Amino acid sequence: MELIQHPPSVVLIVHEGGELVLVRQSRPGSGTRTLELPSGKLEEGETPADAAIRELAEECGLAADVLSALGTFWAAPGYSTELVHVFEVSELRKAAPADLDDDEDIEVERLPLAGALAKLDDAASIAALALWLEQQ
Numbered sequence: 001m002e003l004i005q006h007p008p009s010v011v012l013i014v015h016e017g018g019e020l021v022l023v024r025q026s027r028p029g030s031g032t033r034t035l036e037l038p039s040g041k042l043e044e045g046e047t048p049a050d051a052a053i054r055e056l057a058e059e060c061g062l063a064a065d066v067l068s069a070l071g072t073f074w075a076a077p078g079y080s081t082e083l084v085h086v087f088e089v090s091e092l093r094k095a096a097p098a099d100l101d102d103d104e105d106i107e108v109e110r111l112p113l114a115g116a117l118a119k120l121d122d123a124a125s126i127a128a129l130a131l132w133l134e135q136q
Contacts, residue, residue: 001079002079003079003080003081004079004080004081004082005081006041006075006080006081006082007041007042007082008041008042008048008082008083008084008085009039009040009041009042009051009075009082009083009084009085009124010039010040010041010042010048010051010052010055010084010085010086010087011037011038011039011084011085011086011087011124011125011128012037012038012039012052012055012056012086012087012088012089012128013037013070013086013087013088013089013128013129013132014037014038014056014060014062014064014089014090014092015088015089015090015113016090016092018112018113019110019111019112019113020037020110020111020112020113020116020129021038021060021062021092021108021109021110022035022036022037022038022108022109022110022111022116022120023035023036023037023038023059023060023106023107023108023109024036024106024107024109025105025106025107026105027122030121032121034121034122035109035119035120035121035125036120036121036122036124036125037120037124037125037128037129038055038056038059038060039055039059039124039125040054040055040058040059041082048069048085048087049067049069049087051085052067052085052087052089053067056089056095057095057096059106059108060108061094061095061096061108062089062092062093062094062095063092063093063094063095064089064090064091064092064093065090065091065092065093066088066089066090066091067087067088067089068087068088068089069085069086069087070086070087070088070128070131070132070135071086071131072084072085072086073086073127073128073131075123075124076123084124084127084128086128086131086132088132116129117129117130117133
């Protein structure tokens, strides 16, 4: 059996004024630009909370006064070691301009919370948003 060794990651529920902050980016696996919640993998020695703060600034150009851990789930336990940490962030403010990796081409979009689940393109975003909605 093939097992992909993948570092833990974070997925962020970023909301303000009844809207979700989402990102659209190119994904090589799908060959398309997908609509997702902000997310990313932990860097060496980084805590999940630190990764959440970093990814929020990198992908969205935002900082948050409130960061709450919502839970974790396995991305694909049949073939990957990736554990996903879900955070809710709110009370947003602008951060330093996003410092994207060379291979990232991200557009930030805002959508109403109503109906957003059906518009997401990746499983981690769908699972994270469903987890958050269940806790509301």
